[in-house]
Amino acid sequence: MRLCRDSLEVVKAGDAPVIGFWGAPPRAALQAAASRFPGAAFYDLDVYRGARETRTVPDACCHVIRNCVDNALALGDRLHAVVAATGEEKCDAGRLAARLVAELAGVEVIRTTNPGIDRPAEAALCEATGPLKARVVRIMEAIVEPLTAEELEQARASRGEPTHGFWGTPPYPMAVLDLFPDTTRVFGWTRCVEQGRPADLDIETKVPPDLPIVFFSQGFCAKSMLARRLAARHRGMHVDVHDSLGAATMAKIEAFLRLSARG
Amino acid sequence: MLFGDAGSSWCKVFEAGSGAVRLVPSREVKASGFAFDFGTGHSARGLSTRFENDLVSLCRGALALVDEADFTALDLGSRDAKLVAFAGRRPVRLDWSVGCAAATGATLEMLGKFYAVDYSAVPVDDSYSQVTCGTYAVERIMDAVAAGEDAADAIGRFIHGLARSSFDFAGRPERLFLSGGFTLCPPYLAALSRYTEVVPLGRTTPLAGLWAFAAEEDPSLGPIPEALRASRCLDDAK
Numbered sequence: 001m002r003l004c005r006d007s008l009e010v011v012k013a014g015d016a017p018v019i020g021f022w023g024a025p026p027r028a029a030l031q032a033a034a035s036r037f038p039g040a041a042f043y044d045l046d047v048y049r050g051a052r053e054t055r056t057v058p059d060a061c062c063h064v065i066r067n068c069v070d071n072a073l074a075l076g077d078r079l080h081a082v083v084a085a086t087g088e089e090k091c092d093a094g095r096l097a098a099r100l101v102a103e104l105a106g107v108e109v110i111r112t113t114n115p116g117i118d119r120p121a122e123a124a125l126c127e128a129t130g131p132l133k134a135r136v137v138r139i140m141e142a143i144v145e146p147l148t149a150e151e152l153e154q155a156r157a158s159r160g161e162p163t164h165g166f167w168g169t170p171p172y173p174m175a176v177l178d179l180f181p182d183t184t185r186v187f188g189w190t191r192c193v194e195q196g197r198p199a200d201l202d203i204e205t206k207v208p209p210d211l212p213i214v215f216f217s218q219g220f221c222a223k224s225m226l227a228r229r230l231a232a233r234h235r236g237m238h239v240d241v242h243d244s245l246g247a248a249t250m251a252k253i254e255a256f257l258r259l260s261a262r263g
Numbered sequence: 264m265l266f267g268d269a270g271s272s273w274c275k276v277f278e279a280g281s282g283a284v285r286l287v288p289s290r291e292v293k294a295s296g297f298a299f300d301f302g303t304g305h306s307a308r309g310l311s312t313r314f315e316n317d318l319v320s321l322c323r324g325a326l327a328l329v330d331e332a333d334f335t336a337l338d339l340g341s342r343d344a345k346l347v348a349f350a351g352r353r354p355v356r357l358d359w360s361v362g363c364a365a366a367t368g369a370t371l372e373m374l375g376k377f378y379a380v381d382y383s384a385v386p387v388d389d390s391y392s393q394v395t396c397g398t399y400a401v402e403r404i405m406d407a408v409a410a411g412e413d414a415a416d417a418i419g420r421f422i423h424g425l426a427r428s429s430f431d432f433a434g435r436p437e438r439l440f441l442s443g444g445f446t447l448c449p450p451y452l453a454a455l456s457r458y459t460e461v462v463p464l465g466r467t468t469p470l471a472g473l474w475a476f477a478a479e480e481d482p483s484l485g486p487i488p489e490a491l492r493a494s495r496c497l498d499d500a501k
Contacts, residue, residue, distance in 0.1 A: 235355050247305065248343070248359035255318035259354045 001034045003144040004041035008049040008071065011078050018043040018078055022068045023085025023094055024143050024198040025112040033083050033110055040080050042144045045071040048172050056100060062221045063172040063243060065093045072101045079107050087113025089198035091222060116197030123194050124155035126186035127162075133177035136170050136186065139194045163261055166190075167207060167236070168216030168227065173245050176216065179253050187213065189223065207234055212260035214239055214253055264477060264484070267292075267299035268320070268469045269306035272341035272369055273444070275496065277470050283490050284467055286498045301473040315473060318357050322347045324472030325440060327487055328464055335436040337429060338468065339451075340443040341368035346433055360432060367425055368444045370397030371418070374404060378414035385415045385450040387457075391423035400425075419450055426454035435459070442468035446494070465494020 004011065004018050011018060017040040019033050030042065048067050051074035057066045072082060082105070084090075084098040095111070102109040124147065125135045138147070147155070162185035169189045171177065187207045192198045205226060207213055215231040217224035219242025231238035237256045241249060268275040274292045276285040276299075287295060289306050302311025303320035315323070317338075325336040325347055335348040335356075344367075348356035375382060394400050400421045407417035433439055438460040445451045446463040455461050471491045478484040489495070 235350075235353075237357065251316040251318045252357050252359055254316055255322060255357050256354065258319055259322050259357075 001030055001144050002041040003141055004043045005141075008051055008074055011043065011075060014078070016041065016078070017080040018075065019081050019083060020045045020072050020075065020079055021083040021085075021143075022046045022097075023090035024114055024193045025083045025085050026114045029083055029110060029112040030144060033081060037080050042083075043071075043075070043079075044140060044143075045082070046140070046170070047071075048174075049074075056104065057097070059243075060220060062091075062093055062218050064169070064218055064221075065091075065097050067172065068094070068097050069100055069104075072105050072107075075105075079105060081107050082109045084109050084111055085114060085198075086111045087115075087199065089114045089116070089192075114198055116192075116200055120195040120197050120200070120203060122152075123186070123191050124152055124159075126191045126194050127159050128155040129158045129160040129182050131182060132166060132180045132184045132186070133174055136166075136177055136190055137174075139186075139190055140170055143193065162211060164257055165207060165211045165213035165236070166216065167213050167230065169218060169221070169223065171216055171241060172218060173241075175245055176239075176241060176253070179250065180214075180257065185211065188215075188226075205230060207236075209234060212236065212256065214256060216241070219243070264300045265298065266470050266473045266477070267297055267302045267304070267307050267310065268467075268473070269302065269304040269310070270340050270342065271305070272372065273466075274304070274306065275466060275470055277467070277474075277488075277491065279484065279488075281490065282495065284470065284494070284496045286496050301477050303469045303473055313476070315476065317469065318345055318347065318359055320469035320472035320476075321345055321442065322354055322357070322472065323475050324468035324470065325349075325442070325464070326352060327471050327475040328468060328492065329440055334438065334440060335433050336440040336442055336464065336468070337433050338442040339367065339429060339445040341372065344429065344432060348434060348436075356434065358432070367395075367397045367400070370400050371422070371448070374401070374414075374418060378408070378418070380415050380418055383449050385419045385422065387419050387423050387450045387454045390420050391427055391454075392420045394421060394424055395428040422448070422450045423454040426451055427458065429455060430458040433459075438462060440464050442466070466496060467491045467494045 019040045020043050022045045045068045046064050051070040054070050054073050056069050086095040086098050098109045125139050163183040165185045167188035192200050192203045213236040215227035215236050215238045217227040217240050228238045264279040266277045274287045274289045299311040301313050303315045308314050321338050333350050338345040344360045346358040404417045408414050440462045442464045471487050474487050
């Protein structure tokens with residue numbers, strides 16, 4: 001299986017087919033799709049790629065779901081199929097978006113649910129030290145292209161004492177993650193994905209009691225219920241971001257990180 | 264060493280060794296050629312060798328000026344509301360409301376000039392408007408005046424409503440340390456005091472925070488000067 005990391009413009013300008021996906025579908029479903037559409041690379045539709053806003057999904061809806069729909073429609077005939085997470089591991093909006101994309105993009109949408117692997121995998125990148133955004137991006141890429149043995153060793157070797165935590169899904173905008181120091185540990189759904197159990201609420205809600213953690217939720221995402229409760233219980237900070245990262249939100253995160261550091 | 268807190272309407276400038284803080288209209292700050300060693304406030308970002316965001320400087324200043332372990336401080340100025348709450352002197356809540364407290368102070372300054380209202384004489388009673396931002400306040404107050412109400416009464420109702428929403432925004436604490444331009448607004452202080460014990464810190468809390476940061480780097484600066492503790496300010500325009 002191969003992941004396409006090209007920009008939307010490059011994909012559209014070329015003639016290579018892609019299989020879109022969102023969420024964290026099970027590997028078996030991805031492998032089956034790869035066999036059915038030989039030569040097509042996987043393309044993560046969750047990510048904002050500058051697609052034209054079709055307004056298919058209302059503004060008062062999670063921006064990640066809007067990305068999924070707008071990216072799928074923007075790909076046009078480059079898109080040969082979509083493997084869509086539609087179970088508990090994504091959200092109900094993912095299930096509904098699958099219906100919209102099937103109708104509007106005119107491609108096969110393979111609906112999947114991911115109960116997770118039996119034994120949680122190692123959270124190597126979540127516990128590693130290094131730029132947070134790069135680690136979160138790599139965790140999501142690993143849905144299609146798992147870490148190499150060398151990458152895994154590097155991640156293990158860089159494991160260090162955390163100063164802060166980030167809890168949540170990969171955010172829109174991803175620039176949120178640039179605010180965090182390299183010593184930030186990852187929790188929440190992103191950690192669930194790395195551990196191969198994206199629907200595991202126990203893993204999702206498990207955080208250390210004394211680490212300063214920013215609990216991020218995307219605007220209009222139901223996970224805000226968890227984020228708010230966890231922030232209250234652990235004296236963390238709940239941040240809800242919808243369309244843009246405003247100066248006030250950036251300042252809140254920056255101040256929390258500065259003033260809550262351990263030690 | 265020069266410290267600057269460049270807010271939306273006013274820039275507070277303090278030079279180490281001087282006896283008072285200068286108040287400079289923010290629209291004049293860029294042309295004035297200030298170069299701050301330590302700066303805060305959105306207009307100071309490009310003018311400062313070391314810049315701290317508004318919440319960081321407010322937090323540091325509140326910790327420098329307040330000795331209590333658990334307390335809440337609210338900064339209400341011309342454009343927005345910022346809140347910091349501490350437990351055991353660690354921040355447990357940081358908030359910055361741009362939308363719901365938008366332009367409150369700027370609106371009051373503007374309406375005060377427009378209707379020639381003396382704020383020391385604005386009455387506050389049991390009535391209040393359910394309006395928290397300046398944009399809607401203008402509409403309500405102008406409607407009330409057009410309907411024959413006294414401008415001071417209509418403004419008083421808005422100020423009382425603002426105090427109620429400030430109290431809610433702050434988490435309804437028993438005691439609230441107040442920073443920013445509204446510490447100079449008697450009807451606001453009277454209205455807020457109906458709900459909580461108000462301890463005014465003045466307009467220089469963020470500057471005190473900058474001083475504290477500077478003194479960490481250079482202990483020879485000494486303790487926070489009285490001008491910053493007492494919020495002693497001189498308006499350049501007067």
